[in-house]
Each structure stands twice: as C-alpha cells, then as structure tokens.
Amino acid sequence: MNSLNPNVTAADAAEKQKVWEADRDHFMHPWTDFSTFKETGSMVFTAADGVSIVDADGKRYLDGIGGLWCVNIGYGRKEIAEAVADQICAIPYFSTFGHHTTPPAAKLAAKLADLAPGDLNHVFYGCGGSVANDTAVRLIHFYFNQLGKPTKKQIISRIDGYHGSTYMAMSITGVKFDHVGFDIDQQLVHHISCPNPYRRDPKLSEEEFCRQKVDELEQKILEIGPDKVAAFFAEPILGAGGVIVPPKGYHQATLEVCRKYDVLYVSDEVVTAFGRLGHMFASQDEFGIVPDIITCAKGLTSGYLPLGATIFSDRIYEVISKPQADGAIFTHGFTYSGHPVSCAAALKNIEILEREGVCDHVKDVGTYFEQRIRELGELELVGDVRGRKFMMCLENVADKRTKALLDPRAKVGNRIADACQKRGLIVRPLAHMNILSPTLILTREHVDFIAETLRESILEVTETLREEGFLSH
Structure with a gap:
C-alpha cells in the first residue's frame, strides 16, 4: 500500500x-x-x-x-467508461424541459421507482445531494400550496444532521460548525437535538432516550403549529455529523408523529443508498420505514459523474401534477436535470451493483x-x-x-x-x-x-x- x-x-x-x-x-x-x-x-x-x-x-x-x-x-471500472462513451456518441445532451426525454433518463427513473420502497414512483433529477434536498423543499411547498395550505412551510431537521451546502440545504443542515461566517434561513428551518445515544444522559436507558427525542419532535411541531410545519428531514444514519445511529425504533416513531400532524417525512439517503449499509435503499430494509420522499446522490453513479435524484410518492405526485391555473406549468428544474450521460453512468453502476451482488x-x-x-x-x-x-x-x-x-x-x-x-x-x-x-x-x-x-x-x-x-x- x-x-x-x-x-x-x-x-x-x-x-x-x-x-x-x-x-x-x-x-x-x-x-x-x-x-x-x-x-x-x-x-x-x-x-x-x-x-x-x-x-x-x-x-x-x-x-x-x-x-x-x-x-x-471502486475505481477504474471500464464498463462505466464504455457506457458513458457510448452515450456521448449517441446523444450527449438535450433539454428535458417540457415534453422531451432521452432513453437513459427514462429508464433510470423507472429503475429507481422499482428499487425505492412503497409508492415512491416518481423521480426528479438534479446534479447532487444538495440540489436533491432543495428540490424536496420546493416540491413540498408546492404540494401544500396546491392543497390550499399555504401556511404549511416550516422545516424541521436535527442538530448534526447534514443535508448539503446550497443555501436551503445548508439551512436545513444542523452541523453548527458549517454555519460559522455564513447566513442561513432561521425563519423557515428549526432544529431539534441530535439522537446520539453515546451523548445521552447516563440516567436514561436507550429506550427512554429514544422516547425523549421523539417527544421533542412532537413538541416542536406543536410549538410551531401543525398548520405551519411541512416536513421533517432525517438521514437514516447522520453522516457528516459524526455517523450517528439513532436508537432502535427512532425512525418508526418519528414517522408516526409526522403522519399524525400531516408532516411529510424526507429520508436523506445521499450517503446510505446504493449498498453502503447492504441495501439499495436503507429506509425500509434497514430501518423499517417508507418515507414520503427519498433524496439520493453519491453512490447513484459511484461518483463517476454528478447526479442526484428526489424520489417521491404517488400521493405527492397526484397533487402536484394537476395544473394550478390555465396555462400554468411546473416551473422547477435545471439545465442538467436528467442529463443522459450521467443517467447512463447510473444505470451501468446499478447494473454492476446488482450483478456482482x-x-x-x-x-x-x-x-x-x-x-x-x-x-x-x-x-x-x-x-x-x-x-x-x-x-x-x-x-x-x-x-x-x-x-x-x-x-x-x-x-x-x-x-x-x-x-x-x-x-x-x-x-x-x-x-x-x-x-x-x-x-x-x-x-x-x-x-x-x-x-x-x-x-x-x-x-x-x-x-x-x-x-x-x-x-x-
């Protein structure tokens, strides 16, 4: 070595x-x-x-x-290089705005829907995890607007949770060190404490500690007002905040609280998806939950090309896919949403993950x-x-x-x-x-x-x- x-x-x-x-x-x-x-x-x-x-x-x-x-x-996988080269020769790029697509973008969306748990059947592409989480916020706000609930906008996440470094994603991020010298949106985002069993009060059992953290989420929703809280963002395992594994049952209990108050649950799987914990997605297979939205990136292409995805439920899609006014369209997206070369890399990456077990x-x-x-x-x-x-x-x-x-x-x-x-x-x-x-x-x-x-x-x-x-x- x-x-x-x-x-x-x-x-x-x-x-x-x-x-x-x-x-x-x-x-x-x-x-x-x-x-x-x-x-x-x-x-x-x-x-x-x-x-x-x-x-x-x-x-x-x-x-x-x-x-x-x-x-x-791993590095140096020629299959990825060949898939990328073939796609560049076929069609390196075309706008996916409106009613245009390419085969890799469509096929990858279908594959992700197949791999994702429950009814998470719809995919919006970006170029990384930060953008995937920003997209989740915009989708959630649009969703509640469409439902006639325009005050339901507030976001809750955890101290030491990491969700990206764009303005919105960094505001959701709860790693305080990352905020030093920068501005964040403190009106829209609220943080509850980190569910770190190692740093719990020694008088508490892990089960009692879990209940305390779940109660804290419910109390925060009630403090802000259920009619104002739109979503809870949670990594299955907090990554850049120190690889914090929440206590057993935490995710299931926090999901129940979110369901009780019509708060959407966003599982940030930018790190945990595509094999890191032994599953394509960890939310259900490792932690027993089906969230409303999963955000992913990183292992989606194994880092060979930039790509992120926001995967969301039928329930959300059925609301946001209806025109909100005559001539109105869904005005969110990026030049490189569904970039065919990145999608080709992701398809080959997933093929390798599956084929090689x-x-x-x-x-x-x-x-x-x-x-x-x-x-x-x-x-x-x-x-x-x-x-x-x-x-x-x-x-x-x-x-x-x-x-x-x-x-x-x-x-x-x-x-x-x-x-x-x-x-x-x-x-x-x-x-x-x-x-x-x-x-x-x-x-x-x-x-x-x-x-x-x-x-x-x-x-x-x-x-x-x-x-x-x-x-x-």
Whole structure:
C-alpha cells in the first residue's frame, strides 16, 4: 500500500509542482482550511484503481473514505467508461424541459421507482445531494400550496444532521460548525437535538432516550403549529455529523408523529443508498420505514459523474401534477436535470451493483469491517465506535469514563488521519473524530489492513498527545 513508483521522473515532478501551484492559486476548494492551505496546498492524486488511489509521487493509498462516501463500486471500472462513451456518441445532451426525454433518463427513473420502497414512483433529477434536498423543499411547498395550505412551510431537521451546502440545504443542515461566517434561513428551518445515544444522559436507558427525542419532535411541531410545519428531514444514519445511529425504533416513531400532524417525512439517503449499509435503499430494509420522499446522490453513479435524484410518492405526485391555473406549468428544474450521460453512468453502476451482488458482499464483509473497527474501542483514546457496515466513526476522547473531549488544539482527528496517511491509508478527520466510508468492494485482507493501520496510528498519536500534555500520564 505504501510503495513509491520508481518511474516518477524529473518531468513528472515539474508537472506536479505546476499543478500544485495552479491549484493553490486558483482552485477554491470546498471546506478549505485557510490556516494551512496557502502554505501546504493540496495533495495531488493522479490515478486510481480498485480500492486504491495514487498520488503524484506514485505512492499508493487504500481509500478509506470512498472518495466522499460515494465510490461504491471502486475505481477504474471500464464498463462505466464504455457506457458513458457510448452515450456521448449517441446523444450527449438535450433539454428535458417540457415534453422531451432521452432513453437513459427514462429508464433510470423507472429503475429507481422499482428499487425505492412503497409508492415512491416518481423521480426528479438534479446534479447532487444538495440540489436533491432543495428540490424536496420546493416540491413540498408546492404540494401544500396546491392543497390550499399555504401556511404549511416550516422545516424541521436535527442538530448534526447534514443535508448539503446550497443555501436551503445548508439551512436545513444542523452541523453548527458549517454555519460559522455564513447566513442561513432561521425563519423557515428549526432544529431539534441530535439522537446520539453515546451523548445521552447516563440516567436514561436507550429506550427512554429514544422516547425523549421523539417527544421533542412532537413538541416542536406543536410549538410551531401543525398548520405551519411541512416536513421533517432525517438521514437514516447522520453522516457528516459524526455517523450517528439513532436508537432502535427512532425512525418508526418519528414517522408516526409526522403522519399524525400531516408532516411529510424526507429520508436523506445521499450517503446510505446504493449498498453502503447492504441495501439499495436503507429506509425500509434497514430501518423499517417508507418515507414520503427519498433524496439520493453519491453512490447513484459511484461518483463517476454528478447526479442526484428526489424520489417521491404517488400521493405527492397526484397533487402536484394537476395544473394550478390555465396555462400554468411546473416551473422547477435545471439545465442538467436528467442529463443522459450521467443517467447512463447510473444505470451501468446499478447494473454492476446488482450483478456482482455488492449488497450481499457488504452484509458479509461489512459485518467483518464493523467488527474489526469496533475492536479499536479498547484503546485509551477511543471513546466510542459507531456505525454500520461500511459507514463507521471513531470518536476520540480525553477520558473514556467522563467522555470529556481533548483540547481542540490537539487536533486529534487530523493527527490520526496524518499518521494513517503516512502508512498508506486515507481516513477522514472530523474535529475529534475519524470517519470511514470505504469503497464497497473491500476484501477481508483490506479490512485487516485498515484496522491494523488505525490501531498503530492511534497508539502513535496517543503517545505524542501524552508527551505534549494533552493526555494525563
């Protein structure tokens, strides 16, 4: 995993430097840390295959974060490249506004309707998860307008829930750190607390904690007014907020509350869909619910091309598909809604997932992955190990008994990620946590490498933190 390519030449090094400088000077990155970026710049990756990525120096790394929760079938799949090339040659693009379509857009919509639970039979395309959630809001508002309920507009989501970075999606997002310095819509969106069992009051059982969180949702609806609350947004497992798995029965109970007050339930499956938990969609198969809307992206194309989808029920479609006035049309959409090349990539990706039994593979090897990562919970620094299958998180603490966090200046998540990278493994740092969301084609040998590398890295960082006074002796 850690070898350097001896064929990297001086010309290669010069090209790398040129790319590094161009990136530093001109590419504004998502989530840039300006305290270091202008000096350190970006790590340049030039190749990838299977479960691995290769940097500009020829060093190979096992990708423990799957690109960004998304490269589900792994890198370098020629079938995807061929499907994309064939579609580009056939028809690379045409507007889907009004009454135009292309075969990939139509076929993919039918396939998603077939895979989605219940009566979620209708698909609206965008170019990613943020847009899928923005579309959900617009559909919901339009739906209640059509029903003659124009005051029913308010949105509820959770603290530490993540739903995207467009203005509306970031307003729904409850990760407070992501709001620093930016504006959000605080009139339309309301947040209830995170259903994180690890951080619950120790006096509460997990069942009592679950009831408390469900009651909080109901009380928030009553506080705002049922005639004003339109929707509840919930990831099945909160992803970028720290891989929070809500207590057993939480989703079913919150759905019941939403049904009671005619609040639409949006299941944000941008991360959890297309195999990450061993199912094409996790809402029903993993958590026992059929929501009103599912939003998805990422694993829809395994990251090969941008695409997102908002999948919604017959109940919603029957209302919004009626003209609201003479000559009026449904005026929502994007230039690239249903882009045929992206849809062709998604169709081939889903074909591969099904043909190769990736969901069954995840249930098998993902269970082993979960087991090996949970073993790290015995380490002094690791307070909690949580998640399911190929979606895991380590929460690092100063004291396992009190669950107290380390001084933020310790940058423990970054240190562990750097130590892993040195050993040929990419993991994601998130404040005091480290997140794992690898490609779904890992073997048990890959899992062992990840677990052993993490163990070595955490032990190394533990000693360094102790030497620097961040941990007691």
